[in-house]
Each structure stands twice: as structure tokens, then as C-alpha cells.
Amino acid sequence: MKRLLKTRTAAFVVAAVSAATLAGCATPPTASPVAETPAVEEITATPVSSANGVHEYKLNNGLKIIVKEDHRAPVVVSQIWYKVGSSYEYGGITGASHVLEHMMFKGTTQYGPNEFSRIIAANGGRENAFTGQDYTAYFQQLEKSRLAISFELEADRMQNLLLNPEEIKKEVLVVMEERRMRTEDKPRSLTYEQFKATAFVTSPYHNPIIGWMDDLDNLTIDDLQQWYQHWYAPNNATLVVAGDVDPQQVVELAKKHFGPVKSRPVPKVKPQREIEQRGLRRITVKTPAQLPFLIMGYKTPVINTAETDWEPYAIDMLAGVLDGGESARFTRNLVRGQQIAASVGAGYDLHSRLGGMLVISGTPSKDVGIEELEKAIRVEIDRFKTELVTQDELDRIKAQVLAAKVYEKDSIFYQAMQIGTLETVGLDWRLMDEYMDRLKAVTPEQIRAVANKYLSEDQLTVAVLEPQAMTSTPPAAHGGQHAH
Amino acid sequence: MKRLLKTRTAAFVVAAVSAATLAGCATPPTASPVAETPAVEEITATPVSSANGVHEYKLNNGLKIIVKEDHRAPVVVSQIWYKVGSSYEYGGITGASHVLEHMMFKGTTQYGPNEFSRIIAANGGRENAFTGQDYTAYFQQLEKSRLAISFELEADRMQNLLLNPEEIKKEVLVVMEERRMRTEDKPRSLTYEQFKATAFVTSPYHNPIIGWMDDLDNLTIDDLQQWYQHWYAPNNATLVVAGDVDPQQVVELAKKHFGPVKSRPVPKVKPQREIEQRGLRRITVKTPAQLPFLIMGYKTPVINTAETDWEPYAIDMLAGVLDGGESARFTRNLVRGQQIAASVGAGYDLHSRLGGMLVISGTPSKDVGIEELEKAIRVEIDRFKTELVTQDELDRIKAQVLAAKVYEKDSIFYQAMQIGTLETVGLDWRLMDEYMDRLKAVTPEQIRAVANKYLSEDQLTVAVLEPQAMTSTPPAAHGGQHAH
Numbered sequence: 018m019k020r021l022l023k024t025r026t027a028a029f030v031v032a033a034v035s036a037a038t039l040a041g042c043a044t045p046p047t048a049s050p051v052a053e054t055p056a057v058e059e060i061t062a063t064p065v066s067s068a069n070g071v072h073e074y075k076l077n078n079g080l081k082i083i084v085k086e087d088h089r090a091p092v093v094v095s096q097i098w099y100k101v102g103s104s105y106e107y108g109g110i111t112g113a114s115h116v117l118e119h120m121m122f123k124g125t126t127q128y129g130p131n132e133f134s135r136i137i138a139a140n141g142g143r144e145n146a147f148t149g150q151d152y153t154a155y156f157q158q159l160e161k162s163r164l165a166i167s168f169e170l171e172a173d174r175m176q177n178l179l180l181n182p183e184e185i186k187k188e189v190l191v192v193m194e195e196r197r198m199r200t201e202d203k204p205r206s207l208t209y210e211q212f213k214a215t216a217f218v219t220s221p222y223h224n225p226i227i228g229w230m231d232d233l234d235n236l237t238i239d240d241l242q243q244w245y246q247h248w249y250a251p252n253n254a255t256l257v258v259a260g261d262v263d264p265q266q267v268v269e270l271a272k273k274h275f276g277p278v279k280s281r282p283v284p285k286v287k288p289q290r291e292i293e294q295r296g297l298r299r300i301t302v303k304t305p306a307q308l309p310f311l312i313m314g315y316k317t318p319v320i321n322t323a324e325t326d327w328e329p330y331a332i333d334m335l336a337g338v339l340d341g342g343e344s345a346r347f348t349r350n351l352v353r354g355q356q357i358a359a360s361v362g363a364g365y366d367l368h369s370r371l372g373g374m375l376v377i378s379g380t381p382s383k384d385v386g387i388e389e390l391e392k393a394i395r396v397e398i399d400r401f402k403t404e405l406v407t408q409d410e411l412d413r414i415k416a417q418v419l420a421a422k423v424y425e426k427d428s429i430f431y432q433a434m435q436i437g438t439l440e441t442v443g444l445d446w447r448l449m450d451e452y453m454d455r456l457k458a459v460t461p462e463q464i465r466a467v468a469n470k471y472l473s474e475d476q477l478t479v480a481v482l483e484p485q486a487m488t489s490t491p492p493a494a495h496g497g498q499h500a501h
Numbered sequence: 502m503k504r505l506l507k508t509r510t511a512a513f514v515v516a517a518v519s520a521a522t523l524a525g526c527a528t529p530p531t532a533s534p535v536a537e538t539p540a541v542e543e544i545t546a547t548p549v550s551s552a553n554g555v556h557e558y559k560l561n562n563g564l565k566i567i568v569k570e571d572h573r574a575p576v577v578v579s580q581i582w583y584k585v586g587s588s589y590e591y592g593g594i595t596g597a598s599h600v601l602e603h604m605m606f607k608g609t610t611q612y613g614p615n616e617f618s619r620i621i622a623a624n625g626g627r628e629n630a631f632t633g634q635d636y637t638a639y640f641q642q643l644e645k646s647r648l649a650i651s652f653e654l655e656a657d658r659m660q661n662l663l664l665n666p667e668e669i670k671k672e673v674l675v676v677m678e679e680r681r682m683r684t685e686d687k688p689r690s691l692t693y694e695q696f697k698a699t700a701f702v703t704s705p706y707h708n709p710i711i712g713w714m715d716d717l718d719n720l721t722i723d724d725l726q727q728w729y730q731h732w733y734a735p736n737n738a739t740l741v742v743a744g745d746v747d748p749q750q751v752v753e754l755a756k757k758h759f760g761p762v763k764s765r766p767v768p769k770v771k772p773q774r775e776i777e778q779r780g781l782r783r784i785t786v787k788t789p790a791q792l793p794f795l796i797m798g799y800k801t802p803v804i805n806t807a808e809t810d811w812e813p814y815a816i817d818m819l820a821g822v823l824d825g826g827e828s829a830r831f832t833r834n835l836v837r838g839q840q841i842a843a844s845v846g847a848g849y850d851l852h853s854r855l856g857g858m859l860v861i862s863g864t865p866s867k868d869v870g871i872e873e874l875e876k877a878i879r880v881e882i883d884r885f886k887t888e889l890v891t892q893d894e895l896d897r898i899k900a901q902v903l904a905a906k907v908y909e910k911d912s913i914f915y916q917a918m919q920i921g922t923l924e925t926v927g928l929d930w931r932l933m934d935e936y937m938d939r940l941k942a943v944t945p946e947q948i949r950a951v952a953n954k955y956l957s958e959d960q961l962t963v964a965v966l967e968p969q970a971m972t973s974t975p976p977a978a979h980g981g982q983h984a985h
Contacts, residue, residue: 107591108705109771207779211702215782218698219713221592229703231774287593290715295691296787296967298699301780303959475787483780 079252112228596712
């Protein structure tokens with residue numbers, strides 16, 4: 018489902034390897050912060066379950082291994098997912114997960130800075146890393162015979178990372194610059210950041226993935242050291258392997274490389290449930306921009322928090338009715354029909370770790386006020402509360418989701434990513450297979466029910482970007498203090 | 502100055518000893534979590550400075566001692582101030598400082614639960630404890646010859662606190678009940694809490710002193726243990742003694758009791774500066790209540806953060822012009838004159854550790870809309886931007902402050918409290934003596950300048966309490982799960 022993909026992508030901060038490379042230098046390794054001696058006890062892997070070509074195991078150090086066989090091409094995707102991300106952070110150290118993800122490329126006791134990326138490239142592989150609200154993940158895609166390279170390198174940096182103060186200093190500047198480019202100087206991103214901070218008061222989704230600038234500026238080696246020691250344990254990770262592999266061989270290889278990594282106690286995560294919202298919240302964000310922008314978010318449950326299990330799927334369908342392609346209501350009624358919106362969309366991620374929102378955002382057409390757009394969106398929202406969605410509309414969404422699913426199945430990377438996401442937010446990867454059936458089961462009455470229950474004024478947060486005249490401050494005034 | 506007093510009192514959460522007593526039980530001491538062997542090195546006290554009857558010393562374990570001589574009555578106030586409070590907390594462990602303050606009465610390796618309070622009472626003394634945004638403080642008032650009792654007990658619980666899991670469980674329930682009574686069931690407090698959480702996005706003033714309910718519910722013994730170990734070090738404390746004492750004798754007594762407590766590294770506090778506000782924020786809080794309530798807050802600097810040193814004093818005077826007694830503008834114009842407000846007030850605390858707000862709050866008169874009150878307040882605010890305050894008004898405020906000061910000087914408790922507050926938020930206690938002169942030096946032009954600089958729409962957060970019909974849910978539905 019393209020809409021879901023979009024939503025999920027928006028939540029990522031992609032740590033471009035090229036950006037990480039900027040800070041590369043020849044500082045020699047000095048000491049291993051958490052080097053472990055190999056365990057002497059026997060390493061075992063227990064098969065947990067097996068279904069639909071997916072095989073799940075657990076090493077005795079707690080590492081979960083999920084293998085998805087797909088023999089269409091002689092390639093393999095290997096992903097390691099850590100249960101840590103911005104929603105594990107708190108005021109003062111926001112951004113730590115993402116900066117640590119950058120540092121994971123900066124060398125270990127075994128390999129120098131950026132050696133990781135060079136070795137993968139030399140083996141014809143591709144790699145990347147993502148930090149999200151709920152996870153930090155590292156990916157490699159390789160010709161199938163080279164999987165051991167990925168395992169060796171990932172197992173190495175799971176335990177032997179070097180945190181060099183000079184490298185950290187440089188990398189933090191890289192990330193601060195990234196923040197300037199992607200948030201401070203992007204009016205919509207800036208508005209979205211403040212919108213989220215207003216909507217979420219006690220939930221850690223209050224904080225941006227990249228972190229607040231002042232926290233980045235004050236991030237220390239101790240913070241990162243602690244972050245690494247707390248969360249980068251095998252018992253806090255899931256290894257997902259998809260592609261042209263034999264599950265048993267994958268497990269043997271994992272035992273060899275990841276087996277010796279010692280398990281460690283992992284901090285217990287506080288629930289930090291969002292407090293009850295008791296009325297409309299509205300903020301204005303004035304910043305230099307060309308166009309106004311509107312964001313409206315209604316608090317909603319997700320699979321992880323829902324008391325009624327079909328509700329998240331009904332909300333997902335509702336979002337699809339609004340924004341599932343060219344014939345969806347937003348495009349049909351607000352963009353083409355009344356021509357109130359230049360663009361308008363809806364997003365909802367039912368797979369987050371903590372409670373979320375149905376988020377609607379848009380730009381009014383030229384000469385249309387932002388209030389008029391907000392009003393028109395409310396009309397569309399309110400329609401759900403009385404009128405039943407037609408079967409035609411539901412069928413169209415289901416067909417779209419089905420098409421998207423087929424397309425996704427074509428990508429072993431995306432399949433692995435779905436498994437990794439679900440596992441890491443505390444859901445079962447089997448939900449991936451259920452998804453289509455659950456959506457198909459949603460009725461028009463259920464959509465009306467969730468609209469009445471959750472899309473209320475008292476659960477709404479509105480953010481309005483009020484464009485200010487673009488100032489002539491040269492960009493250099495922002496980026497001047499940085500190395501590149 | 503009554504207004505200042507009021508503001509400061511509002512920020513406190515007073516841990517009633519009677520409430521703490523509820524959880525007393527006969528669980529015997531089991532182990533000392535941080536018991537220290539007495540230091541063998543020599544204990545020294547270095548005089549730091551002396552002015553206006555105030556003498557400052559520092560023990561070699563880092564404990565700061567400030568003695569204020571006041572021989573009018575044969576009593577002594579002893580206060581120990583720790584640099585820790587809700588603004589040192591973060592999402593997930595909010596409320597830890599305040600719960601720990603409660604636990605400080607629950608016994609040590611030397612004394613059983615509530616022994617502290619019993620001994621003080623048996624010696625004819627009074628005692629109390631406060632947790633604020635920026636400090637946790639413990640106070641005793643005794644006949645002057647009994648100061649040693651206070652020192653012995655405070656030095657004991659600085660290092661030998663017992664944290665009993667059962668006692669913690671009970672005490673957390675006591676605090677959760679306190680939160681229900683003081684926040685959840687108090688519409689204005691609830692509105693103020695949400696107002697603050699909206700106004701402060703990255704500043705730790707985002708969180709309430711008492712903590713969020715979900716965090717209280719999930720507070721662990723490890724959290725409290727860590728909190729105690731992190732912050733309850735002599736080098737993170739200030740001992741303030743005021744009364745009929747000889748400074749040299751106080752210091753000798755402090756050396757004897759506090760000297761052997763070992764200094765420890767204290768965590769570095771992150772600045773967590775509040776992000777720039779870029780436009781109006783407005784929230785509605787719907788809750789069962791009799792009357793509507795309006796809160797308006799403008800972001801302002803405080804002494805600790807001001808770039809221009811007279812600005813906080815000018816803002817303080819401006820607040821005085823609005824709300825310094827019966828002839829101040831709010832009462833004269835909005836309550837008596839136009840009869841728009843049933844009550845309206847302004848508060849500003851220039852002595853906080855982090856940047857603050859000028860906060861205006863009020864209730865409209867019967868049959869007056871909340872919008873009308875907001876409009877009338879804005880008119881009063883805007884007047885400062887063009888019209889100069891008259892010398893008459895300034896003189897009246899200064900006279901009031903002077904009177905309040907004289908009154909305060911009558912209380913050795915209040916004097917000690919001022920010294921302790923200033924020291925603990927990182928200011929010099931000598932500011933206490935300067936305060937009057939700094940206020941006197943404020944000019945009408947300076948008041949106009951701060952009004953134009955800070956009281957702008959873009960720095961404003963508005964919260965409106967929208968009363969809902971009082972439901973007939975019996976109070977028992979709230980408190981039923983609790984022990985008392």
C-alpha cells in the first residue's frame with residue numbers, strides 16, 4: 018500500500034553513508050569499550066516456529082533470527098534490528114540513537130573507520146542504516162555466497178565499537194548540519210516537528226528522531242557509550258535474512274558469528290503512555306516559506322495499543338478512502354472538485370510501538386485561505402461519522418492494497434523490512450500475512466464507528482505554517498561553523 | 502513582595518509529613534544502599550565570603566554552608582538544599598525527585614521509618630520538605646541549642662537512606678493519590694499543567710513537579726536508588742542556617758556531622774534550552790468544573806538566562822504594575838472598572854534555573870465570555886508597548902516590595918529560603934540584597950522595552966479551561982484502588 022510505505026518512510030532518518038564518510042579519518046583504534054571474551058558455554062539455536070517460508074530461531078544469547086526463503090534471484094538481504102530509536106530517548110539526549118547509528122560506521126577494534134562500508138562495496142554489496150522512532154536497523158544486500166561477510170562485520174560492531182571523541186565531535190556536526198538542512202530550513206518539516214511535539218505531551222514521540230539541536234550540541238561520548246552498552250545486546254536485536262538461502266545454513270553461520278556475543282541485561286522501557294487529550298490544540302509556526310501548510314492530527318490507537326483489534330484496520334481503511342490514489346476522496350473532492358487544495362494527504366501507521374495519530378496535511382490552492390482548507394477537510398472527516406462508506410470505495414482500496422502487496426513481495430528487502438519492523442515494535446511478524454485479510458474484513462459500519470470514536474475535536478491537534486517573507490540571510494550564516 | 506511569594510509557592514509540591522506517616526510500618530532495616538565509611542583525610546572548612554551578616558564556607562567534600570546571623574529570638578532554622586528537582590527529570594521518571602523526598606522520611610540504617618520526624622518533634626522542633634522544579638529541600642526549625650540534632654539526622658539520611666521496596670510501593674500510592682487530589686481533580690491545576698507542557702517543548706519545565714501519573718505508576722526502586730546516588734552528594738548540596746547562632750560554631754558542627762560524607766561525581770546537567778517559539782499556541786482543556794479559566798503565558802528570560810541584566814527586573818516591575826495589589830491595573834481596570842474579570846493575576850519568577858514566562862491567569866465575571874477577558878488582558882498588555890508607566894505606579898510597586906521585604910526580614914525561615922533558592926538555581930545569594938536596588942533602578946522606558954521585546958503574539962501560549970458538566974461519578978471510583 019503506497020500510502021503506508023510513504024508514512025513509514027517519512028518516519029525514517031536515513032543516515033546516508035556518503036555523509037558518514039565525510040568525517041572519516043585515520044585515527045587509529047585506541048581501546049575497545051565493550052570487548053567481550055568469547056563465551057565458553059555451548060552456543061545453541063532453538064527453532065521457534067516456521068510458517069509460509071519464514072523460519073524463526075533464537076540463539077541462547079537471546080538473538081532472534083528470522084529467515085525468509087526467496088529463491089528468485091541469487092541474492093541475500095541481511096538486516097539487524099535493534100530495539101532502540103528516538104522513542105527510547107528522553108529530553109537531554111534526544112538524537113542519541115541516530116548519532117550512534119552514524120558512529121557504527123566509524124570503526125571497531127577490528128576494523129578502521131569506514132572499513133565496514135568499503136568491505137561491503139568491495140564485495141559488490143549495498144548497505145544502509147535507518148533510525149526510526151522505534152528501531153535502529155542496519156542492512157546489507159549481497160550475492161548469496163557472501164552472507165558471512167555481513168554477519169562477521171555486524172557481529173563485530175555489535176560488541177567491539179570504538180567511540181573516538183574526535184570522530185564523535187565531527188559526526189555530531191555532520192548530524193547538526195543534516196538537521197539544519199532537513200528540518201530547520203524545511204518549513205514543512207519544522208512545522209511537522211512542532212506539531213508532533215504539541216500533540217504528544219508524555220509520549221516519547223514528542224521528540225524528533227534526529228534530536229533537538231541543543232541536545233545534539235551537548236551530546237557526549239559518555240551518552241553514546243551508555244546508549245551502545247544499554248541497547249546493542251544480542252538479546253535486544255533481531256537478525257532478519259531474506260533471499261536465496263538455506264535457513265539451516267543461515268542459522269549455523271549466525272551461531273558462528275553472533276553466538277559468541279554475550280547477552281546483557283537491557284533497561285526496562287517505561288510505558289510513557291500519552292495523557293488523555295481534553296480539547297483542541299492549535300499552534301502557528303511562522304517561518305520563511307513560499308506556501309502555507311496545514312497539519313491536522315487525531316489521536317488514534319495502533320495495533321499495539323488498541324483495545325478492539327479491528328479498529329486500527331478500520332482507521333487504515335478510512336485513511337485509504339481519503340487518500341488511496343487519484344479517485345480517493347481528497348483528490349476527487351478537494352483537489353479536482355472544489356479546487357480548495359493544491360495537495361492534501363492522509364497518513365496513519367498502525368504498526369508503531371506506541372499510540373499514534375491519523376495525520377492529514379495539505380496546502381491550499383492559490384488564493385484559498387488555510388481556514389477554508391481546514392473547513393473542507395473537517396467536512397470530509399465528518400462525513401464518515403454519519404454516511405457509510407460505499408462498498409465500491411472499500412473494494413477499490415482493497416484492490417490497491419493487494420496490488421501494493423504483490424509489488425512488495427517482489428522486493429526481498431521490503432519483506433525483510435516488514436518482518437524487522439513488526440518484530441521490533443513488539444508485534445508478531447505473522448501480522449504481515451494477516452494484514453490483507455484484516456483489511457478485507459473491515460465493514461463500512463466499523464469505519465463509521467472509528468470516525469465517531471476517534472476523529473473528535475477533543476483529540477485534534479492543528480498546526481498552521483504561516484509563511485514569512487523569505488529573508489536574504491545567506492545559507493552560509495547557518496552552515497559556516499562546520500567542516501564541510 | 503506578595504506576588505513573588507505567591508508565584509514561588511505555586512511551584513512547590515509540599516510533602517506533608519502527615520501524608521508520609523500514612524505509609525509508616527515496622528519493616529526492619531535490611532541493608533544500607535550507599536553507606537560510606539568515614540573519610541580518613543582531614544576535614545576542612547574554607548571561608549568563602551562574608552557580607553551583611555551572611556557567612557559562606559565550603560567543606561572539603563564540597564558541601565557549601567551559608568550562615569545568616571539573626572539574634573532576635575533563640576531559634577535556628579536549618580535547611581539543606583539539593584540541586585535536583587523536576588527539571589532534572591525526564592520523560593519516564595518524572596516525579597522521582599518528589600517521591601524520593603517522601604522516602605527521605607522512611608528510615609536509614611541508623612533510624613527507623615518516620616524516626617526523623619518523631620525526633621524533631623520530641624525536641625520541640627518543626628520540619629518540612631519541599632520539592633520544586635529546581636531543588637529539593639529539607640527544613641527544620643529548633644531551639645538554638647538543638648541544631649546538632651538536625652545536622653546529625655540530615656547527614657545520616659544524606660548517606661544512609663534505606664529504600665525499602667514495600668515502603669516505596671506504598672509511598673508511590675500516596676503520591677498518586679496526592680496527584681489525583683491536587684491535579685486531576687483540580688480543573689485549574691490540570692489546565693495549568695497542560696498549559697506548561699504546551700508552552701515548554703524542550704525545556705524540562707514541560708513536566709509537572711509531581712510527575713505524570715503513568716511515570717509514577719512505573720517508578721521503580723532502581724530509579725529512586727539511582728536518583729539518590731546521583732544527586733544526594735554533599736558537593737551537590739547547600740546547608741543554610743539562619744538564626745541565633747555563632748557562624749564558627751555552626752561550621753564546626755557541620756564539619757563534625759557532614760564532614761565525613763564522601764563527595765561523589767554528580768551528573769552533568771544538559772542545558773535543554775527551550776526552542777524558539779514561532780507563533781501563538783492555544784489549547785482547550787475540557788474537564789468538569791464550575792467556572793471557566795484562562796491562562797496566558799509569554800516566554801521571558803530570567804536572571805539566569807537574560808542577555809541584558811536589567812530585563813528580568815523590568816519584567817518583574819511590569820508584573821507588579823498589573824498585579825501588585827488593589828490599586829494595580831488588573832484589579833482597577835478589569836475587576837472593579839469594566840467588571841470583566843472575577844479575578845485576574847500575573848506571576849513571574851525571575852529566579853528560576855531556566856527560562857520562564859510571564860503568566861497571566863483569570864476567571865471572567867459572570868456572563869462575560871472567556872474571549873472578552875482575553876481581549877481585555879491583551880489591551881492591558883499592549884498598553885505597555887506604547888504608553889509609559891507613570892512614576893506614581895512605579896513608586897507604588899517599589900513601596901510594596903519594600904514593605905514585603907521588611908516583612909520577609911522578620912522571618913528567618915524566609916531569609917534562609919531565599920538564600921537556598923538563589924544558591925540552588927545557580928545564582929549568588931547576594932542578589933537577595935541587590936533585589937530592591939535593581940527594582941528601584943527600573944525605568945518606564947525599560948518596561949516599555951521588555952513589553953515590546955517579549956510580550957508578542959509569537960511568544961504567547963493560551964490555555965482555556967472549558968467547564969464540562971460535573972459528572973456524578975463518585976470520588977470512590979478514582980481513589981478506590983488505594984490503601985486509604
